Amino acid sequence: MLYREAGDFKTTYAADSQTFPIRSDRWRYFAVLAIAWGVIPFVIDDYWANAILVPFLIYSIAAIGLNILTGYCGQVSLGTGGFMAVGAYSVYKLMTMFPEVSIVVHVILAGGITALVGTAFGLPSLRIKGFYLAVATLAAQFFLVWLFNKVGWFYNYSASGQISAPERFVAGVAVTGANTAPWAQYLICLAFVTVCAIVARNLTRGSVGRKWMAIRDMDIAAEIIGVNPLTAKLSAFAVSSFFIGISGALFFAVYLGAVEVGEAFGIQKSFLVLFMCIIGGLGSIFGSFAGAAFLVLLPVALKVLGVDLLGWPSSTVAHLQLVAVGALIMFFLIKEPHGLAQLWRVTKEKLRLWPFPY
Amino acid sequence: MSADFLYMIEVVINGLMAGVLYALVALGFVLIYKASGIFNYAQGVMALFGALTLVGIMEGQVPFAHIINATFGTDLHQFGWTVPALLAILLTVGVMILLAWMVHTFVFRHLVGQEPIILFMATIGLAYFLEGIGDLMWGSDIKTLDVGIPQGGSLWVENLSSGLGGEDFYGFFIDKLDITASVVAILLVAGLIAFAQYTKQGRAMRAVADDHQAALSVGISLNFIWVLVWSLAGMVALVAGIMWGAKSGVQFSLSLIALKALPVLMLGGFTSIPGAIVGGLIIGVGEKLFEYTIGPMIGGATENWFAYVLALLFLVFRPQGLFGERIIERV
Numbered sequence: 001m002l003y004r005e006a007g008d009f010k011t012t013y014a015a016d017s018q019t020f021p022i023r024s025d026r027w028r029y030f031a032v033l034a035i036a037w038g039v040i041p042f043v044i045d046d047y048w049a050n051a052i053l054v055p056f057l058i059y060s061i062a063a064i065g066l067n068i069l070t071g072y073c074g075q076v077s078l079g080t081g082g083f084m085a086v087g088a089y090s091v092y093k094l095m096t097m098f099p100e101v102s103i104v105v106h107v108i109l110a111g112g113i114t115a116l117v118g119t120a121f122g123l124p125s126l127r128i129k130g131f132y133l134a135v136a137t138l139a140a141q142f143f144l145v146w147l148f149n150k151v152g153w154f155y156n157y158s159a160s161g162q163i164s165a166p167e168r169f170v171a172g173v174a175v176t177g178a179n180t181a182p183w184a185q186y187l188i189c190l191a192f193v194t195v196c197a198i199v200a201r202n203l204t205r206g207s208v209g210r211k212w213m214a215i216r217d218m219d220i221a222a223e224i225i226g227v228n229p230l231t232a233k234l235s236a237f238a239v240s241s242f243f244i245g246i247s248g249a250l251f252f253a254v255y256l257g258a259v260e261v262g263e264a265f266g267i268q269k270s271f272l273v274l275f276m277c278i279i280g281g282l283g284s285i286f287g288s289f290a291g292a293a294f295l296v297l298l299p300v301a302l303k304v305l306g307v308d309l310l311g312w313p314s315s316t317v318a319h320l321q322l323v324a325v326g327a328l329i330m331f332f333l334i335k336e337p338h339g340l341a342q343l344w345r346v347t348k349e350k351l352r353l354w355p356f357p358y
Numbered sequence: 359m360s361a362d363f364l365y366m367i368e369v370v371i372n373g374l375m376a377g378v379l380y381a382l383v384a385l386g387f388v389l390i391y392k393a394s395g396i397f398n399y400a401q402g403v404m405a406l407f408g409a410l411t412l413v414g415i416m417e418g419q420v421p422f423a424h425i426i427n428a429t430f431g432t433d434l435h436q437f438g439w440t441v442p443a444l445l446a447i448l449l450t451v452g453v454m455i456l457l458a459w460m461v462h463t464f465v466f467r468h469l470v471g472q473e474p475i476i477l478f479m480a481t482i483g484l485a486y487f488l489e490g491i492g493d494l495m496w497g498s499d500i501k502t503l504d505v506g507i508p509q510g511g512s513l514w515v516e517n518l519s520s521g522l523g524g525e526d527f528y529g530f531f532i533d534k535l536d537i538t539a540s541v542v543a544i545l546l547v548a549g550l551i552a553f554a555q556y557t558k559q560g561r562a563m564r565a566v567a568d569d570h571q572a573a574l575s576v577g578i579s580l581n582f583i584w585v586l587v588w589s590l591a592g593m594v595a596l597v598a599g600i601m602w603g604a605k606s607g608v609q610f611s612l613s614l615i616a617l618k619a620l621p622v623l624m625l626g627g628f629t630s631i632p633g634a635i636v637g638g639l640i641i642g643v644g645e646k647l648f649e650y651t652i653g654p655m656i657g658g659a660t661e662n663w664f665a666y667v668l669a670l671l672f673l674v675f676r677p678q679g680l681f682g683e684r685i686i687e688r689v
Contacts, residue, residue, distance in 0.1 A: 048395065076475055076478075124670060124673055127673070127674060128673050128674075132473055132624070132673055134475075134478070135620045135621065135624055135669055135670075135673070136669075136670050136673055138620065138666050139663065139667050139669065139670040141666075142662050142663035143663040143666065143667060145662075146659065146662050146663050149659075150656070150659065154502035175386065234409050271482060271486075274479070275482075275483075278479055310428070310429075311428065312424075312428040313424065313428060314429060315424075315493065315498060316424045316425060319490045319493040319494045322487070322490030322495065323486075323490035323494070324490075325483075325484070325486050325490075326483045326484060326485070326487025326489075326490060327487055328483075329479065329480070329482065329483025329486065330465050330480050330483040330484060330487065333476055333479060333480045333483065334468045334469060334480075337472075337476065358611055
């Protein structure tokens with residue numbers, strides 16, 4: 001009743017191969033876009049922007065990026081934090097070296113630089129896989145963080161070793177720096193998220209994505225049917241790092257404003273993004289959003305519940321959060337290895353038949 | 359002999375001592391990996407948890423004191439007794455066995471037959487869980503652990519070796535704790551090898567490591583063996599936790615040595631106990647030497663990444679490690 005495809009006839013090839021072939025899916029997608037673009041910017045306040053919406057959007061981009069690599073191409077990476085740091089430091093260098101160029105260009109260029117670095121660290125994936133590769137990406141994580149800590153050129157020899165974003169404008173409105181309005185922060189992140197999600201969705205539907213999935217499912221068979229593992233794996237690393245670089249750039253420039261590399265982009269960040277992919281669902285763009293939303297909301301919800309309602313000390317609640325995240329990871333891996341995205345699929349399947357399941 | 363050369367030797371010896379601790383953690387990995395194919399990322403957190411529990415029991419802390427106090431408005435912190443070190447260690451071993459049973463029964467029994475990478479991610483979840491539980495139970499402040507291991511530089515070694523160099527050389531500085539740790543590690547490895555070679559359970563353990571189905575068909579209980587290896591790994595973790603905790607306090611950074619154990623295993627091979635030891639020593643010596651010789655030229659603090667980059671290079675040229683079996687999947 002609520003959700004069905006009956007009566008939804010396609011008369012053109014274009015209609016048949018569109019992103020959301022079912023009409024109610026399409027309407028929901030437009031509704032989400034309309035609310036995100038048309039309603040939220042007018043009602044957003046500082047707390048919602050800083051605590052929930054902006055980190056959610058930025059982590060969504062990172063989760064989409066990692067999902068392309070891990071979920072679609074099957075290459076596990078623990079170097080996400082390091083690659084986000086590459087994005088952050090590239091955008092910082094670009095912003096300070098070419099102040100007259102728009103920040104949007106800088107963020108995209110930062111993604112491109114990260115893609116190059118990611119491809120370089122993806123080279124071992126041609127010879128190894130599984131958690132051997134995971135350890136290889138750990139080398140990227142630790143080496144990159146060390147590099148940004150030690151080489152003064154990256155942080156312009158500032159005394160504190162931190163980098164902080166100068167004020168930049170898009171269409172006359174400040175989007176970085178201390179005087180940024182919450183809605184401006186939100187909108188620039190939303191713009192990047194929308195474009196990234198559409199690009200990622202279409203990449204994974206097309207021939208590139210099919211090659212990735214073939215490599216993921218069985219690399220030898222994929223090679224036999226004519227998928228070149230070299231280009232498939234390296235392109236997955238490049239595209240994934242591109243998204244992760246953009247999210248790192250936004251995380252630094254728009255969200256935090258000032259960053260100390262070991263603290264903001266440490267190994268914990270790599271795990272956090274990996275958990276988003278697992279909880280949301282590996283191999284699903286919707287899952288990336290769901291996982292990011294879940295792990296951004298969980299600490300906030302626990303804090304509201306524990307500190308504000310029960311009056312527990314905040315350190316106890318922080319530990320409880322670790323327990324909850326760990327338990328959820330194990331629970332999801334046991335009960336629903338395909339994550340929240342699979343729960344959503346099952347729900348839709350039920351809704352199609354409801355109320356007459358037979 | 360010149361003083362520079364002797365300092366170099368001192369760096370190597372200290373590296374060996376650090377390597378022993380890496381090797382101890384890596385040993386726990388190898389045990390679980392051989393028997394069940396699970397790559398246990400939580401090994402380091404198990405070391406932390408073991409050390410925390412030991413301190414908590416010795417000092418008679420009330421577990422979950424913070425939550426109990428916050429919920430019921432009480433003011434509990436201590437039971438008011440202290441437990442002697444030996445008894446406390448025995449009790450902690452009991453806790454680790456209980457933990458092993460719970461981990462197996464509630465988590466990994468349901469994940470049998472999954473892909474290795476899924477199991478690996480589950481252990482990352484376990485690591486988070488244990489870390490949170492450890493902090494909730496015993497509090498997150500840095501604790502000192504004193505189980506009566508001698509500490510401080512060994513004067514005996516210092517006096518004995520000071521004759522080797524010239525006037526500006528005062529002998530090797532070696533911590534007594536490191537010496538104790540090495541001796542304990544050697545005993546532990548000898549004990550484990552003896553256990554695996556000469557006891558019934560040890561033979562069963564090796565049979566499971568060889569072939570799950572064949573082991574099942576001759577009547578070996580897989581569940582029992584898995585709990586056994588998790589318990590053994592828990593005890594090895596406890597030993598590593600005691601040594602590391604006595605050296606630099608029981609704190610979160612303890613769990614980070616687990617990450618160092620990954621490159622150790624890359625070098626030594628995932629399936630080899632001697633490999634874990636040799637790999638640990640190579641990484642320990644390698645990173646100290648690199649820091650001593652090349653570190654000052656490129657800004658220092660290279661210990662954070664040297665091990666991983668070394669492992670990365672190793673992976674490209676010899677993916678099975680020094681002693682591992684040649685069954686790695688190549689693409």
